[in-house]
Amino acid sequence: MIVTAKPLTAHANIAILGAGAIGQLMYHKLCLTGQAVQAEQFNDVVLIGRQPITQQHKLQFTDHSGQTHHTTATILSSDDTHLANINLLIVCVKAYQVENALLPLLSKLAPNCHVVLLHNGLGPHLAVSEALEHYPALGLSLGTTSQAALKISQWHIKHTGFGVTQLGHYCGTPLSTELKHRLQALHRDNQPLEWYQPVLPILWQKLAINAVINPLSALNKCANGQLAAEEYQPQITAIIDELVDVAKCDGIELDPAQLLNRVKQVIALTSANFSSMYQDVTHHRVTEIDYINGYICQQARRYNLAVPTNQSLVVKVAALSQY
Ligand SMILES: NC(=O)C1=CN([C@@H]2O[C@H](COP(=O)(O)OP(=O)(O)OC[C@H]3O[C@@H](n4cnc5c(N)ncnc54)[C@H](OP(=O)(O)O)[C@@H]3O)[C@@H](O)[C@H]2O)C=CC1
C-alpha cells in the first residue's frame, strides 16, 4: 500500500524524536490506517532526525503479516521553525540520548506541547522534569513499550514483536483528551495501549524485567529463554530483591514474588529473543546499562543502600562493552 504524505503544513502537530526502530514503528502505527483514504486524515506526524535540513524520505514498513507499506515522511531538522506547531512530542531515542536530543528542543516547541518519553530504563525523566520547570505549560508523560521493531536499513523497519504500550502522566500539564484519543491509533492493531496513574510503579516493573534479562543474557551470551535455568535463579532473585528495596525508598511498593513471576513469564514469552543489551554488546554499541541496573545503583546511593548484585552487573557489562 502506498500512502503519500502531504508536504508539512501547520497541521503537522505530532513529532517523533529519533527516527530509529521504535521511532519509525510509532510513526507507522500513528499514520497507517490500512485504508489510503483514511491515511490522509492522519497525516499530522513528522519524525525529527539528525539531518541539518528538513527532508522528505520514503519509508518502508514491513508489518506482522509480511506486507510492506510505503510512505513518504517528513524528517524535520531540529531547528525547523515548524517545531513551534508541535503539541505532542514522542521521544524514541535510547535512554542515554534523551537529554542531548530533547533539552535543546524544549524552547522551540509549542508552549503547551506534551512530551512522552518512551525508552527502556529509568533516569532521564529526572533531568527532563527539572528542565520543564522553566516551561510551565509543557507536560510530561512516561511510557514503555513491549512492541519490537528491527531496522532492516535506515528507512526500512520490520515489526518483530507485539505487546502492550503503557503510558501515564508524570508532571506538568496533562495530555489533552484529544491527543490521548489520537494516541489510540497505537492500539489499532489490537496491541493494548494502557494508561496508568501513577505511572512509576509500572516503569519499575519494566525496569525489573530489563535489569534481569538484559545483563544476564549479554554476559552469558544466551537467548532470553536460557535464563530459566536453575543456575541463574539465585542471581535473578537477588537483582529483584535489591530493586524492590530501592523502589520502596523511592515510594514505590512492589511485591517481590509477583515481580519474580512476571520476570519468569517474560523470559518464557521471549525465550527465542536475544535481548537488546546482548545485541548492543555483540555489535559493539553503547548499552543502556547505566539506565537499567545503573539507575538502581544511582538511587541506592541516595538512600545509602547496598546493591552488590546490580553493581557488579553494571561493572561487568561496562567491561564487556569495551571490547
Ligand atoms: N527496538 C526495539 O524493538 C525496542 C526498543 N525499545 C527501547 O526504545 C528505545 C529506542 O530504541 P531503538 O529504536 O531500538 O533505538 P535506535 O538506535 O534504533 O533509535 C534511536 C534513534 O534516535 C536517533 N537519535 C539519537 N540522538 C538523536 C538526536 N540528538 N537527534 C535526533 N535523533 C537522535 C538515533 O540516531 P543515530 O542512530 O544516528 O544515533 C536513532 O535513529 C530504547 O530505549 C530501547 O531500549 C523498547 C522496546 C523494543
Ligand SMILES: CC(C)(CO)C(=O)C(=O)O
Ligand atoms: C523484554 C526484553 C528483555 C525482550 O528481549 C527487552 O525489552 C529487551 O531486550 O530490551
